Amino acid sequence: MIVYEYPFNERIRTLLRLEDLYEKFTFFLNQEHPLQHHVALTTIFDMLEVAGRADLKSDLLQEIERQKQTLMGYRTNPAVQTEMLDAILEELDSVSAALVTLQGKPGQNVRDNEWLMSIRGRTIMPGGACEFDLPSYYAWQQRPFEQRYHDIATWFAPMAPLCNALALLLRLLRNSGAPKKMIANAGSYQQMLQGKVYQMLRLTVDESFGAIPEISANKYMLWVRFTSQGGDCKPKPLEEDVPFELTLCNF
Secondary structure (H helix, E strand, O other), X not given: OEEEEEEOOHHHHHHHHHHHHHHHHHHHHOOOOXXXXXXXXXXXXXXXXXXXXXXHHHHHHHHHHHHHHHHHOOOOOOOOOHHHHHHHHHHHXXXXXXHHOOOOOOOHXXXXXXXXXXXXXXHOOOOOOXXXXXXXXXXXXXXXXXXXXXXXXXXXXXXXHHHHHHHHHHHHHHOOOOOXXXXXEOOEEEEEOOOOOOOEEEEEEOHHHOOEEEEEEOOOEEEEEEEEEOOOOOEEEOOOOEEEEEEEEOO
């Protein structure tokens, strides 16, 4: 099964972009080759661009507090497992406390590092990080894996609370909806949302169908059009009925 996600607003879109970059960073950080560590470092630069909004930290703190207040309202519900509820509340308190300690913009320590900024400036250019352009960076890449790993992890560390906070909020968001089985007749599906506000949708489809959803949505209507890929990978309209699962998520 393949899961596709679609954000309904810019805030969730930003969180999903950061989550994607963080997963990419974590993967390449744990690889040993210098070229893989190069990708990990340039991914930090990409995260700086996405997380550059000054209000991102305050947005996350406000959402965490709102989630805490909502969840605390379930304490009197006898159907709620108190141990699980307490664990989530404790996790929210933990990521919130770590986020409060952040000073300045996310990744400000990287912006203040002239050497890293010189690398960032060169990597914007295609092939701009060759050894003759950045001999000091090339020399750093020849260091042992453990030292390179430690350096990159240290540079990233101040951004970790931000990533932990958005990971927890996205997890809560994904768990907020219940999947429903749907059929896209002749590869097309429409649903009226009647003005109800959602943050994100999750669409699950069996990969054996070879169906790729193209999604558009607003607060009034959701539209999904399935396509398929030929040998040239160019999307083509799919005219068959496609069964899929749809989850509408909202805090």
